Each structure stands twice: as structure tokens, then as C-alpha cells.
Amino acid sequence: MRRSRLNISSKNKRRVAVTGLSIIDPLGEGTNAFFERLVSGHSHSDFFECESVGHVLRIPAVTCKAFDFKGRWGKVPHAAADLYAQLGLYAALEAWEQSGLPRAAHQPRAGVSWGTALGGTRAYENGLDRIWLQQKPRASPLSVVQGMNNSCASHVAIELGLANACLTYSVACASAAMAIGEGFRRIADGYADVMVVGGSDTPLLVGVIHAWQGMRVLAQAQDEVGAQACLPFDLRRTGLMLAEGAAALILEEWDSAVARKAPILAEISGYGITCDHLNLVRPSEIGQAQAMQDALQEAGLAPSDIGYLNAHGTSTKEGDPIEVQAIKAVFGEYASTLPVSATKASHGHMMGATGAIEAAIAILSMKHDAIAPTAHLDEIDSQCLGVRHVTGSALRGTNLKAVMSNSFAFGGSNAVLVFETP
Amino acid sequence: MISNEETFITVKEFLKARLEIDTGDLTMQSKLEDLGIDSLMLMELIFDFEDKLSFQMPDLEDRPTTIGELVRVVQANLPGASSANAFDKTSE
Numbered sequence: 001m002r003r004s005r006l007n008i009s010s011k012n013k014r015r016v017a018v019t020g021l022s023i024i025d026p027l028g029e030g031t032n033a034f035f036e037r038l039v040s041g042h043s044h045s046d047f048f049e050c051e052s053v054g055h056v057l058r059i060p061a062v063t064c065k066a067f068d069f070k071g072r073w074g075k076v077p078h079a080a081a082d083l084y085a086q087l088g089l090y091a092a093l094e095a096w097e098q099s100g101l102p103r104a105a106h107q108p109r110a111g112v113s114w115g116t117a118l119g120g121t122r123a124y125e126n127g128l129d130r131i132w133l134q135q136k137p138r139a140s141p142l143s144v145v146q147g148m149n150n151s152c153a154s155h156v157a158i159e160l161g162l163a164n165a166c167l168t169y170s171v172a173c174a175s176a177a178m179a180i181g182e183g184f185r186r187i188a189d190g191y192a193d194v195m196v197v198g199g200s201d202t203p204l205l206v207g208v209i210h211a212w213q214g215m216r217v218l219a220q221a222q223d224e225v226g227a228q229a230c231l232p233f234d235l236r237r238t239g240l241m242l243a244e245g246a247a248a249l250i251l252e253e254w255d256s257a258v259a260r261k262a263p264i265l266a267e268i269s270g271y272g273i274t275c276d277h278l279n280l281v282r283p284s285e286i287g288q289a290q291a292m293q294d295a296l297q298e299a300g301l302a303p304s305d306i307g308y309l310n311a312h313g314t315s316t317k318e319g320d321p322i323e324v325q326a327i328k329a330v331f332g333e334y335a336s337t338l339p340v341s342a343t344k345a346s347h348g349h350m351m352g353a354t355g356a357i358e359a360a361i362a363i364l365s366m367k368h369d370a371i372a373p374t375a376h377l378d379e380i381d382s383q384c385l386g387v388r389h390v391t392g393s394a395l396r397g398t399n400l401k402a403v404m405s406n407s408f409a410f411g412g413s414n415a416v417l418v419f420e421t422p
Numbered sequence: 423m424i425s426n427e428e429t430f431i432t433v434k435e436f437l438k439a440r441l442e443i444d445t446g447d448l449t450m451q452s453k454l455e456d457l458g459i460d461s462l463m464l465m466e467l468i469f470d471f472e473d474k475l476s477f478q479m480p481d482l483e484d485r486p487t488t489i490g491e492l493v494r495v496v497q498a499n500l501p502g503a504s505s506a507n508a509f510d511k512t513s514e
Contacts, residue, residue: 075442080462137478141465 013188017257017422018266020099020250022091023360024200026243026347028066031094035364038372039394043227043346045241050206057209060221060229062243062348077159080142081151082120087246088152088200088353089159095248096160100262101194104161111164111192113183114153115175115199117352118208123147125205152200164192170352173312174273175199176247177355177407177415181271183251184417193256198248199353212242215281217316228376230349232313232342233320233384240314243348247356249363266363269402270299270418275411283319283408288326291414295404296330299418303331306338306418307400308371309387310362312408313342314349321383323408328386339398341390345375355407359417362403366421371395424475424500429493436470450490461485464492471496 025034026044037044048061069076069086073093076086092112096103101110123146127139145151150168157166165186169179176199183195203209212218219239222228230241257264272294276287296303312323320342328335343361350357365371377391402420409415424432434445443457454464464486468479479499486492 070442136473138469138472141462141469145462 014190015254016184016187016268017252017254017262017264018249018268018363018419019101019252019257019262019264020095020097021248021265021360021363022094022098023247023357024064024067024087024091024245026062026064026066026245028068031360035361035368038343038346038361039368039370041373041375041393043230043375045227045229045348047221048204050204050209052206052210057206059209060219060241061204062241062245063204064244077155080145081155082122082146083244084116084118084120084200084202085152085155087202087244088114088198088248089155091198091200091246091248092156092196093159095198095250096196098263099250099252101250101252106163107161107194108163109192110160110162110194110196111166111186112153112156112162112196113165113167113169113179113186114156114197115169115171115177115179115352115355116149116152116201117170117172117175118201118203119149119170120147120151121202121205121208125207128207156196160196162196171413171415172409172411173349173351173354174407174409174413174415175352175355177359177405177417178273178413180249180268180355180359180417181273181415184268184271187251187253193253195251196248197251197356198246199350199356200246201351201353202244203242203351204244209242218242219315230315230345231376232311232315232345232374233324233380233389234315234377235379235381237315237317237320237381240316241344241348243350245347245350245357246353247360249356249360264422266366266419267422268417269420270295270297270301272298272416274414276414277412279412281410283322284412285322285326285329287412287414288323288406288408289329291416292326292330292404292406295416295418299402299420301402301418304334305402306404307398308362308365308403309338309340310358310403310405311340311342312406313344313374315342315344319408321381323406324384324386335387337388339371339390339395340387341372341374343372343374345377346372355405355415355417358405358407359419362405363419366400366403366419369397369400371398371400426493426497429496430489432471432474433467433489433493436467440466448489450488450493452489454487454489454492467492468496475500477501
């Protein structure tokens, strides 16, 4: 299958390769081990507890308990790095290492485009604790640089000498997907040759959890170990499951990547973004469908070319059926045979980082020709029927050539990415 | 009131804990810049002293550049000190 790049919209656009990839594994065993667990249907969900006022908060969540920056990269480059920045920096450095790109003190054609919904959450909570609860006269001087949403991108740029754009996108759940897409555009349009793209977020703090609980959209545990809390498309679903984490990709101009014999994992070929402009929280089938259509059009693909769709699938009552309707609107008759899974059932909802981990999963799906199931999907909601839900065990050997990854956000922002085999 | 030596030990403990610096060879002449202590980390360092020693440092007119200057600035501003912001770059 060859993609046409001769239409007007793609004239003079450069092709873009993915040459590095890293996912922060909650169990600390690395990207490949994480993917193997994912395709086996494993859920990384556990219970997370923290002290609140007069009680203990206890929710199903996915944490990076095994995260060890120092063990992998030596000491944290700057003591100012909040956990969200450390997670992102770790992933970025690992992806860069995989790409084989050299390190240099000053790289004017390489930049970073990062997604985060919340930024340095710990800095804010530590500041509140210090001023309000401990009644100290001053907050830490590092509060601003730890808390600012561009902290992670800045640390990545400092460590890798990236002198091109240093961008941060904060678009709720679509943050990382947009960061990836905008990084793609930057290279395609000739403004950069390399972009470190991805996302990181750390929502597991008392204030953030209370905020989400206030919306009544958090998942209730279905079992004693919390493993079946997040149930996208399932009739039993009760809401989304918070998670902390990060993932990074290295995007590189295609011809340069080929010339240096880079390990090309995939080609990023399509990116569609729309805004529902209707409601802050209720998604729109129309906006989501248009974003998928636009991504397909940019990639020059027909709906039937997509071999796997990684759904946004947050396990909310309202969101899941709307996404399925949008998929059916775009894929038509093919929808019933299109393999779809929502991997948040395994890794949870990483807020702004979710688009990055799901893009990485989509790429790994092609690399291994293995589609992860929606973990614990046992009773498909009738409102979510009409696509080929991958359940139980992985779907293997389908000869995946092109995949799509959806990210739909509060505020009505929709971002869809398309990747193809190299 | 704590001594210069005790303040020096507090500085070393902080550097070891926050920046994972090997403090074995640290002296009063050691330059802050060489230890990776930029203006932000210096503020954090002073902030930590304020917490540990229960005092508040006024804004500094001259930024200390060595461990010794930092120790003397802290000493000069501890409760009961004879004068504020009193450190002398030439005294090293």
C-alpha cells in the first residue's frame, strides 16, 4: 500500500519518521516488558492512598512506584525537577538514546514539543501545604520553575542542547497528542529536522484527586485489588482511572533518518485536530469524526487502510458510546471489522500524557503485529457495539500497516494521529 | 547561637542531600558555581537555612560566590548577630 503525497495539501511537505520511543513502565521493567504485559491483557491498576483532611483517600490508580531516574541516568540534572518533569525527561532521554542521534551542546534544528495537562502538581501542593497548613511565611524559591507547565520541555531542551522550538501544549487529555502532531508539522513544514515529542503528568495528589472526585467521574473499584476499575466500553464501567506516567517519541525528517541508517519505527503520516466548541465536558461525535477524517486525509489513506484504532476510551458513561458513534461515522461499513481497543484499561488515564503513551502503543502494535485487548472487557455496552472490540487476548498476525490513535479532551479539543509502517 | 563551623556542616549536609554532591573535599573557598549552585539553588539553600535555623534572611545586596561567603552571610543574619548582611569578600 503506497500513500499519495501529491495532493495540494501535502505539496512540499517533508515526510517524518519515528526513530525513538519510550514508555515509562509502572513496574520499572522497560517499554518492551510493558507492551508484553499490555497485549497479554494485564491491568496495571492498583489502589493509591494519600492523606486528606480527616480521612485517607483511596482510589484505583496506576502509579510509577518503581520509577528510578537516578538508577538509569545518574542524579537528576537539576534538583528543581518535579516528578512530572523527571518522568518526561527520563522518557525523552531513553527515546533519544534509542534513536542513535548524537548528543550536542547546541542543536539549532532540533526542538521539543511536550504535552501536559497539569504541569508540576507537586510544586503547587507543596506550596499550599507550606503556606496554609504549616503557616510558613514563604514558599520555596523553586515553586515557580517546578510548577510551570513548560518545566519538562525545558529540562529536555537543556539536557539535549535543543535550540529549536521548546513548546508545551496544555490541552487537557489531548495535550500529548497535539504536542506530537505539532512536532510532526514543524518538521514536515521545514522548521525543524528533529523533534522530541511526548507527554507527562502526575495527577495523584490529594488536591487533584479531590477535584476529579468532585466531578463524579472517577472509577469505582470492581474488585479487591483494583484491577478492574477502568472498563472502557463495558456495561459495568463507572468512570476513569487516574494514572501518572510519561512517554516520548523522537520524530525526524525522513530523508535524514534514512541517510544515517536510523532505526525507523514508523512514519507519522496524519494528524487531525478539531474543536467541538459546544461544551466544556460533553464530547461531540461530529468533532471527533472530523478529526479522524482529517488525519486520514492528510495521510492519504482510506478508512479501510487502518488496521487498528487505539481509542480514547476513558471508561466514562457518556464518552465511550460517543466515540464509537464517531468511529462508525468515519469508517462506515468497515467499522464492524476495524479492531479497536482502549488501553487505558491497562495503564489508566495519564491526563495530558495519555496521547503519547497511546501513540507509542499504536506504533509498537505495528512493530510486533500485535493488538492489545481492552483489558477486562467482558460485557460490551450495547451503545458501544459496531466496531470489532479486541477482548481477552491480543489480536496477532493481522499484518498491520497503518494505525490510528484518538485523544479527546475536556474543552472539546480532539486530536487524532495516524502512523504507518516504514 | 551556632558557630561558623556548625553552619558549614549544615551547608554540607544540604548539598549532599539536595544535590548529591560529594562534600568530602568541600572547603570555605569552594565556589558555589563549581558545585552547580546557580541563583535559584542558592535561594533554595538560604530558604532551607531559614527553615532549619528558624530565622528569615533579608534580601542580599551581594550574592555570595563561595561556601565561606555563604556561611558568613547566614551567620551575620542569625538572631543575635551584631550586624546584617555583613560579609567581606576580602576576608578569605
